[in-house]
Amino acid sequence: MKTNYTGQPANRVDGSLKVTGTAKYAAEFEAEGLLFGYIINSTIAKGKIKEIDISQAMQVAGVVQIFTHENVSGLAWFNKSYKDMDSPPGDPFRPLYDHKIRYSMQPIGLVVATTFEVARFAASLIKVTYKEEKLVTNLQDNLHRSKKAPMGKVGYVQPKSRGDAESVFAKAEYKIEGEYVHAAEHHNPLEMFATTAIWEEDGKVTLYDKTQGVSNVQLYISNIFGLSLKNVRVVSPFVGGGFGSGLRPQYQVFMATLAALELRRPVRVVMTRQQMFSFGHRPGTVQRVAMSADENGKLTSIQHEAYGETSQFEDYTEIVVNWSGTMYNCENVKLKYELVKLDVATPTDMRAPGAVTSAHAFESAIDEIAYAVKIDPLEFRKINYAEDDQVEGKPYSSKELRACYDQGAAKFGWSGRSIEPRSMREGNQLIGWGMANGAWDALQMPAKAQAVLSLDGKLTVSSGTSEIGTGTYTIMTQIAAETLGMDINDVTFKLGDTLMPMAPLQGGSWTAASVGSAVKAVCEEVKAKLFKLASKTKHSPLSGAAPKELTMAEGHIFLISDPGSRLSIIEVMRLTETDSIIESGMSGPDPAAKTTHSFNSHAAVFAEVKVDEDLGTVIVTRVVCAVAAGKILNPKTAGSQILGSVVWGISKALEEETVMDNNFGRFMNHNLGEYHVAVNKDINDIDIIFVEEHDDLVNPLGIKGVGEIGIIAVAPAIANAVFHATGVRVRDLPITMDKVLQLAEEDKNQVRV
Amino acid sequence: MNSFSYHRAAHPVEAVKDVNNQSDAKFVAGGTNLFDLMKLNIEKPSHLTDINRLDLGKIEVLPNNGLRLGALVTNAATAWNKDVEENYPLLSQAILAGASPQLRNMATNGGNTLQRTRCYYFYDLATPCNKREPGTGCSAINGFNRIHAILGTSETCIATHPSDMCVALMALDAKVNVTGVNGERTIDFADFHRLPGDTPHLDNHLEHGDLITSIDLPADHFKTNVAYLKLRDRQSYAFALVSVAAALKMEGNVIQDVSVALGGVAHKPWRDRQAEEQLKGQSATAAGFREFAETVLSGARGFGHNTFKIELAKRAIVRALTMALKNESTILSDLSKA
Incomplete structure (x- = not known):
């Protein structure tokens, strides 16, 4: 039996639960007398509700109650009571608080009935009359109203300029500039947002919720409803995808809690797929990039400005342009990031927020400047390679991006590329090869965990994190089993419950490092306790042994000097009459390391496209994604995350866009038939490479997290491949056939972004 | 509901x-x-x-050697039917270009002809739509109209008919058999669907209570030299921006007969018989195909986001006819892997 599990492609420990349907999601928890809620959303984008006529709906048999702003009271009225751990600066949206409509599809009511179907039917009978006001939803037409992004959202840092990019650019011989646009995108995890709220006699409420942070939901609900934290339990053992949409509490948890508390009955509220387009999204963004280089291909100036949309009531910020100051050596960098307030829902973090937006524009521009100086785009990146963080002036704890370049290029066959656009073809299919690279933060947050070793030799470790499909259950089990030298089948990891030790929100690619370090720390405590106990055993091979003389493997504690002298975990506990060992602990980032080093993961993506010369259709035939992210805890689950990222990157490059009708201020393709994401037939060969990257500084596990890094450079790699194939640089995403053929007519007065 | x-x-x-x-x-x-x-x-x-449960689930050869497709035969069973595959490959290709395997397994031939438009505004009760609620106005004309019609539009509606199968049925001169209150009748496929005019809420010429019982295909009609080309924003499970059902009857390099129907561009599958007549007797050349396409699209009108469809449709016609000429019986998405 081998117990060195980390680094091994272990199967998902929750795999059989998932494929057999045993794993329970938020909408699958049952309760006696369960009621069902159906949310009503506004049909206008801005104005006031004049009247909500619920009389007809209330008469439908099976309708129990209809909640609107007119009959809900007792809620917190301070804006700040609605803040959650991921709130940007501003005043959070307060559901059912007043008659104001701030964005289209804003939730304005809840019908509660004995079945979902009755609630939905009754909702169709509710008549809402509005007083409409003039609305503004067009980002491109309102760039002149932009304002500097304020500080305040967790993790947001203002961009820092250096040198004098404008003067250098003005005088430069080789230079390029361009404007890049992408519209809003919606997360659309497979599982719709859902809450089953159970009211208990003693005034407590248990919320089975789809969330990326049970503690955040607990805080939010207790503040709004004036409940003490101990009276709000949030449970979320499985999440059917989040991608950031579950970082902030969504409005269905408010609705379900409200109804359960008011009616003193269990209530379930599930959003429809259409309603999945009624809250935060990746903000539509306009970017301008200008660059200059000398004749040797050295970057002499970089200018990158970005204008992101936000709501009228909160300033959603993400780190877009900052990346452009770190990626390459360049003395003159001018960065600007501003927000435009529109009558839309507040945007929300969506996989690799900011970085994926940035890379699309910036890495396309790098390709363009490389072409301006007639240097292979990969070679150009090597010429300007930044060994150190160019903004902070600190070395990276590790940066194996060169290895990503080399191994990715070798696998892809990049050396066989002819540099001229339109130089490779098969019949009427133009072939293009493009590449790009990206970076993401390797963060660690404070996290707590608990470990319980029972007399039967079984270990249960818990932490209140969440499993959004990334493999958290599996890697935590691997870490715990390896730390204690136990069989993986004797270890159970539990998560997603506010009764468990607190963990940070599941986002930012930091869960493996944060919760993983806490799990390792708490298991080390258990191990120390076991060594102490082993030493206390009488008349055993380990009697009196000092902790430093002992080690653990294969379920046993033994002398390092004499592996034959050993006791099993069960024997140690029996001999010392120990019923159980319970340890709690916490782990956090090393503040000293942060002052000396920067921490990033990196990736290089290579893509091949075939573009029909006459019809403009683009097919991505091959992608190679090479990732440097420290030690890979589980190549199978990590590989799945990168594969999913690449698939999503292909979607983003070619298909995804939530289209806004600016006459109505309403997203129009709010279903999965018309909001296109990649289907099987869009996906061809994808190769994933994890390059070796040793890192002692980043955290005790030497890991960097892989949730975000895979997607960042995919869209620009594809855009660059399309340029190589066609000679046309499509700067707007998604890259559709009309844009490739340059047939698209811009009509900014109507609809875009 | x-x-x-x-x-x-x-x-x-x-x-x-x-x-x-x-x-x-x-x-x-x-x-x-x-x-x-x-x-x-x-x-x-x-x-x-x-x-x-009606007995309309068969595909049978007619006495005149044409083929009768029962209204209740699923789209999947039709596409994979041996007689259809061999004698009407254009229909098989068109059906398989549509929807998803799950939908094709459920959807019937009769129902396919009756599917409603995919116009965003038709589907969203928050926005006016003359097709859904006559007299409320058309939101698409001044809205997001990338997927909308360029031919045969009216001031009241620019929606398209979303079917792929119907585009092939149009090209193949199918007939629709109907049982109604006044007995049975047969409707030429060309006369089955309507243009929007000032009655956009009506998609076709069926009366209330009319039941489609079957669809007939004429005998010995475009068995070879056919191609269905579908251009869309992803490789599967997306409606056509432009699709073309092209069929040729060649003698040497001379076009004896031609039929071209377009999907994704109008309120009904679009066909221009006058243009077809002009092409008959000509040699098959790229220039001739382009001239034909120019004629077919001569009355097209764009509404902003969908204006690109006019040029795209012309190119698609040329490509589909070229594919038909070479007997390249494939949809575009497979070309890259060919």
Whole structure:
């Protein structure tokens, strides 16, 4: 039996639960007398509700109650009571608080009935009359109203300029500039947002919720409803995808809690797929990039400005342009990031927020400047390679991006590329090869965990994190089993419950490092306790042994000097009459390391496209994604995350866009038939490479997290491949056939972004 | 979804009578479109007449050697039927270019012709739509109209018909057999669907209570030299921006007969017989195909986001005819892997 599990492609420990349907999601928890809620959303984008006529709906048999702003009271009225751990600066949206409509599809009511179907039917009978006001939803037409992004959202840092990019650019011989646009995108995890709220006699409420942070939901609900934290339990053992949409509490948890508390009955509220387009999204963004280089291909100036949309009531910020100051050596960098307030829902973090937006524009521009100086785009990146963080002036704890370049290029066959656009073809299919690279933060947050070793030799470790499909259950089990030298089948990891030790929100690619370090720390405590106990055993091979003389493997504690002298975990506990060992602990980032080093993961993506010369259709035939992210805890689950990222990157490059009708201020393709994401037939060969990257500084596990890094450079790699194939640089995403053929007519007065 | 009553009909005449009894009753077969529309409160029938048990589920060779497709045969079973594959490959290709395997397994031939438009505004009760609620206005004309029509539009509606199968049926000169209150009749496929005009709420020329019983294909009609080309924003499970069903009858390099129908560009599958007449007797050349395409699109009008479709449709016609000439029986997405 081998117990060195980390680094091994272990199967998902929750795999059989998932494929057999045993794993329970938020909408699958049952309760006696369960009621069902159906949310009503506004049909206008801005104005006031004049009247909500619920009389007809209330008469439908099976309708129990209809909640609107007119009959809900007792809620917190301070804006700040609605803040959650991921709130940007501003005043959070307060559901059912007043008659104001701030964005289209804003939730304005809840019908509660004995079945979902009755609630939905009754909702169709509710008549809402509005007083409409003039609305503004067009980002491109309102760039002149932009304002500097304020500080305040967790993790947001203002961009820092250096040198004098404008003067250098003005005088430069080789230079390029361009404007890049992408519209809003919606997360659309497979599982719709859902809450089953159970009211208990003693005034407590248990919320089975789809969330990326049970503690955040607990805080939010207790503040709004004036409940003490101990009276709000949030449970979320499985999440059917989040991608950031579950970082902030969504409005269905408010609705379900409200109804359960008011009616003193269990209530379930599930959003429809259409309603999945009624809250935060990746903000539509306009970017301008200008660059200059000398004749040797050295970057002499970089200018990158970005204008992101936000709501009228909160300033959603993400780190877009900052990346452009770190990626390459360049003395003159001018960065600007501003927000435009529109009558839309507040945007929300969506996989690799900011970085994926940035890379699309910036890495396309790098390709363009490389072409301006007639240097292979990969070679150009090597010429300007930044060994150190160019903004902070600190070395990276590790940066194996060169290895990503080399191994990715070798696998892809990049050396066989002819540099001229339109130089490779098969019949009427133009072939293009493009590449790009990206970076993401390797963060660690404070996290707590608990470990319980029972007399039967079984270990249960818990932490209140969440499993959004990334493999958290599996890697935590691997870490715990390896730390204690136990069989993986004797270890159970539990998560997603506010009764468990607190963990940070599941986002930012930091869960493996944060919760993983806490799990390792708490298991080390258990191990120390076991060594102490082993030493206390009488008349055993380990009697009196000092902790430093002992080690653990294969379920046993033994002398390092004499592996034959050993006791099993069960024997140690029996001999010392120990019923159980319970340890709690916490782990956090090393503040000293942060002052000396920067921490990033990196990736290089290579893509091949075939573009029909006459019809403009683009097919991505091959992608190679090479990732440097420290030690890979589980190549199978990590590989799945990168594969999913690449698939999503292909979607983003070619298909995804939530289209806004600016006459109505309403997203129009709010279903999965018309909001296109990649289907099987869009996906061809994808190769994933994890390059070796040793890192002692980043955290005790030497890991960097892989949730975000895979997607960042995919869209620009594809855009660059399309340029190589066609000679046309499509700067707007998604890259559709009309844009490739340059047939698209811009009509900014109507609809875009 | 509204409450509705339900009756399972045993015979076509009974089914017709059952629907005719109530002004807002509807037939239901595969339900792949109707149920979605009911859940969204766009269709609100008070009564459904289930026709799935009717004896309309066969594909049979007619005495004149044509082929009769039962109204209840699924799209999948039709596409993979041996007679269809061999003698009407254009129809097989078109069906397989549409929807997804799951939908094709449920959707029926009769129902396919009756599917409603995919116009965003038609599907969203928050926005005016003349097709959904006559007289409220067309939101698409000044809205997001990338997927909308460029041919045969009216001031009241620029929606398209979303079917792929119907585009092939149009090109193949199919006929629709109908049983109604006044007995049986046959409608040429070209006369089956309507242009929007000032009655955009009407998609076709069926009367209330008319039941499609089968669709007939003429004998020995474009067995070779056909191609269905579908251009869309992803490789599967997306409606056509432009699709072309192209069929040629060649003698040497001379075009004896030609039929070209377009999808994704109008309220009905679009065909220009005058243009076809001009092409007959000519040699097959790229220039001739382009000239034909220019003629077909000569009356096209764009509305901003969809203006690109005019040039795209011309290119698609040229490509589809070229593919048909070479007998490249494939849809575009497979070309890259060829």
